[in-house]
Amino acid sequence: MSDLWKNVRVDFPILHQQVNGKPLVYLDNGATSQKPRAVIDALVRYYERDNSNVHRGLHALSMRATDAYEGARARVARFINAADPAEIIFTRGTTDSINLVARSWGHAHLKPGDVVLTTEIEHHSNLVPWQQAARASGATLKCVPVLGADAEGGLDLAALDQLLTPQVKLFAFTHISNTLGTINPVAEFCRRARAVGAVTVIDAAQSVGHAPFDVQALGADFVAFSGHKMCGPTGIGVLYGRRALLDQLAPDETGGGMVVNVTYEAATWKPAPERFEAGTPNVADAIALGVACDYLDALSRDQIAAHDAALAQLAMEKLSLLPGIRIIGPRAGAARSGLVSFAFEGVHAHDVVTFADEDGVALRGGHHCNQPLMRKLGLTSTTRASFYVYNTPEEIDALVASLRKILEFFGVA
Amino acid sequence: MSADLTELYQQVILDHNRRPRNRGKLPTANRVAHGDNPSCGDQCSVFLRLDPGAPGQPDRIAEISFDGSGCAISQASASLMTTQLKGKTTAEAEKLYNEFHAIVTSGHAPEEISDLAAFAGVHAFPARIKCATLGWHAALNALKNDAAPATTESHTD
Numbered sequence: 131m132s133d134l135w136k137n138v139r140v141d142f143p144i145l146h147q148q149v150n151g152k153p154l155v156y157l158d159n160g161a162t163s164q165k166p167r168a169v170i171d172a173l174v175r176y177y178e179r180d181n182s183n184v185h186r187g188l189h190a191l192s193m194r195a196t197d198a199y200e201g202a203r204a205r206v207a208r209f210i211n212a213a214d215p216a217e218i219i220f221t222r223g224t225t226d227s228i229n230l231v232a233r234s235w236g237h238a239h240l241k242p243g244d245v246v247l248t249t250e251i252e253h254h255s256n257l258v259p260w261q262q263a264a265r266a267s268g269a270t271l272k273c274v275p276v277l278g279a280d281a282e283g284g285l286d287l288a289a290l291d292q293l294l295t296p297q298v299k300l301f302a303f304t305h306i307s308n309t310l311g312t313i314n315p316v317a318e319f320c321r322r323a324r325a326v327g328a329v330t331v332i333d334a335a336q337s338v339g340h341a342p343f344d345v346q347a348l349g350a351d352f353v354a355f356s357g358h359k360m361c362g363p364t365g366i367g368v369l370y371g372r373r374a375l376l377d378q379l380a381p382d383e384t385g386g387g388m389v390v391n392v393t394y395e396a397a398t399w400k401p402a403p404e405r406f407e408a409g410t411p412n413v414a415d416a417i418a419l420g421v422a423c424d425y426l427d428a429l430s431r432d433q434i435a436a437h438d439a440a441l442a443q444l445a446m447e448k449l450s451l452l453p454g455i456r457i458i459g460p461r462a463g464a465a466r467s468g469l470v471s472f473a474f475e476g477v478h479a480h481d482v483v484t485f486a487d488e489d490g491v492a493l494r495g496g497h498h499c500n501q502p503l504m505r506k507l508g509l510t511s512t513t514r515a516s517f518y519v520y521n522t523p524e525e526i527d528a529l530v531a532s533l534r535k536i537l538e539f540f541g542v543a
Numbered sequence: 544m545s546a547d548l549t550e551l552y553q554q555v556i557l558d559h560n561r562r563p564r565n566r567g568k569l570p571t572a573n574r575v576a577h578g579d580n581p582s583c584g585d586q587c588s589v590f591l592r593l594d595p596g597a598p599g600q601p602d603r604i605a606e607i608s609f610d611g612s613g614c615a616i617s618q619a620s621a622s623l624m625t626t627q628l629k630g631k632t633t634a635e636a637e638k639l640y641n642e643f644h645a646i647v648t649s650g651h652a653p654e655e656i657s658d659l660a661a662f663a664g665v666h667a668f669p670a671r672i673k674c675a676t677l678g679w680h681a682a683l684n685a686l687k688n689d690a691a692p693a694t695t696e697s698h699t700d
C-alpha cells in the first residue's frame with residue numbers, strides 16, 4: 131500500500147470536517163469525487179479575473195477566456211492522448227456525451243436490421259440512449275452477458291464473439307463498471323469491434339481519472355467521461371471523437387457559435403469541435419477541468435490506479451470476514467478497480483447507508499443506475515464503497531467497524 | 544447511537560421489519576397496486592379485498608396484505624399500515640394517510656395516534672420519507688383502482 135494519500139489529503143478542503151460528530155470518511159467517489167484546492171481556486175480566479183464570453187469578443191477579457199478555454203481543450207486532449215484538440219468536445223458529462231453520439235451518429239447511420247451492441251453491466255446512461263436510438267431507427271439492441279451468480283466472471287468473451295457480427299454497427303461498453311468494479315479489456319473490445327466494422331463507444335466515467343488512458347493506443351472511436359468524477363467540477367464532461375468520424379457527423383444541437391454562414395433559410399456548420407458546442411459553452415468548468423487534469427497527472431495515474439486497487443483488495447479482505455456478506459464483482463485477488471459493492475442477508479442497503487452516515491462514513495446504497503444487472507443478480511440494491519487517491523487504510527477500518535455495529539443492531543452478527 | 548437514529552429505528556419498526564404482518568399475496572384480493580421508489584429500487588405491492596358496504600354505506604377494506612422488498616423503514620411501514628387499514632373505508636384510509644404523512648414530515652404525532660407515531664423519527668432523515676410512504680402510495684392507488692404503478696417520484700414528498 132502506497133502512502134500517496136498522506137500528501138494529498140491537505141489538498142482537499144472538504145475532507146477536513148466532521149459529519150455527525152465524526153471525521154468524514156468519504157467513500158462515495160464512484161458517484162462523484164472531491165475537488166482539490168487548485169480546481170476550486172481556478173474557478174474563483176476565472177470569475178474574479180477573466181470571466182467573459184469566448185470566441186466572440188475582441189477585448190482583453192474575451193481573449194483571455196478564449197485562450198484558457200481552448201487551452202483546457204488541449205490539456206484534456208493530452209490527458210487522454212488524443213491526436214488533435216479538435217477531437218475534444220465539451221459536454222455536460224458522460225450522459226450528455228453518450229446521448230450526443232446516440233442521436234447524431236445513431237440518426238445518421240442506424241437502420242432496420244442493424245444491431246447496436248452493449249453489455250449487461252452498463253450504467254443506465256450507456257443503455258437507455260441506445261434503447262432510444264434502436265427504437266427510433268428500427269435497429270436491434272443486444273447485450274453481452276456477464277458471467278457468474280455474483281457477476282464475478284466479467285463479460286462473456288465467447289458470447290461476444292458470437293454477438294459481434296457484421297450487422298453490429300456500434301458497440302458501446304464501459305471501461306470500469308461503477309457497480310461491480312470490473313475492468314473490461316477495452317483495447318481488445320475495440321480491436322474485435324473494428325474487425326467487423328463496428329464503431330466503438332467507451333464509457334470512461336469511472337476510469338479516466340483513475341488510471342492511464344490513451345485513446346490512440348486503445349483505438350477507440352468515441353469516449354465519454356465526466357469532470358466531476360475526476361476532481362473536476364460538475365456540469366462539464368467530454369466526448370472524444372475520432373476526427374474522421376466527427377467530420378462526417380451532423381450536429382445534434384444548433385444555434386450560435388457552431389455556424390459559419392447563416393441566411394434566413396439555412397446555415398452551414400463549423401468543423402468539430404465547435405460544430406457540437408452550440409451556444410455559450412461552460413467556460414469556467416472546462417478551464418477547471420484542465421486544472422484537474424494537471425493535478426491528476428502530477429500525482430501520476432499509474433500511482434492512483436495502484437492506490438485505488440490496493441484499497442479495494444484490502445477492503446475485500448476485511449469485508450469478507452463480516453457475517454452474511456455477499457460481495458459482487460471480481461473475486462478477491464482478481465483485477466478490480468477501486469470499489470467494492472456488497473449486500474447483507476437481512477439488512478437493506480438503505481439502512482446500512484443511514485447507519486454508516488451516523489459514523490461519518492459516506493457510502494452509496496441502491497441500484498447504482500444499474501437496475502437490469504441488479505435484477506439479474508437477484509438483488510434490489512447493494513451498498514458500495516468507492517475509493518480515490520485521498521482514501522486511507524484507516525478509513526477502511528472505520529467502514530468495517532461501522533458495518534459491524536449495524537449488523538449487531540439488526541441482530542445479524 | 545445518536546438520539547436521531549434511535550428515534551428512527553424504534554422497537555416497533557424493528558419488530559415489524561423482522562416479523563412483517565400480512566405479508567404475501569392475498570388470493571382473495573380484488574384490488575392490487577404496485578409502488579416503486581426509483582431512487583433506491585424499493586418495491587411494494589399492496590393487495591386488498593374491498594367489500595361492499597350495506598346499502599348507502601361505503602365499501603370497506605376486508606383484507607389487506609403487502610409484498611415487496613426494501614429497507615427496514617419501508618417494510619415496517621407497509622406492515623404496520625396493513626394492520627391500520629383493515630376495516631377502513633377509502634375516506635378513512637386517506638385521512639389516516641394524511642395523518643401519517645404529517646407525522647413523518649413534522650416529527651409530531653397527535654396523542655390519539657399510537658403505533659404510527661413510531662415513524663415520527665423519519666422527519667430527521669428527509670431522504671427516508673419516501674421509504675416510509677411507499678406502501679401507503681400503493682394502498683391509496685389500489686383503493687382508487689388506479690392500475691398505474693405508484694411511484695414516489697410523482698409525489699412531492
Ligand SMILES: Cc1ncc(COP(=O)(O)O)c(C=O)c1O
Nearest residue numbers: 223224225253255308333335356
Ligand atoms: C460508469 C458510469 N457511466 C456513466 C455515468 C454517468 O455520469 P454522469 O452522471 O456524470 O453523466 C456514471 C456516473 O454515475 C458512471 O459511473
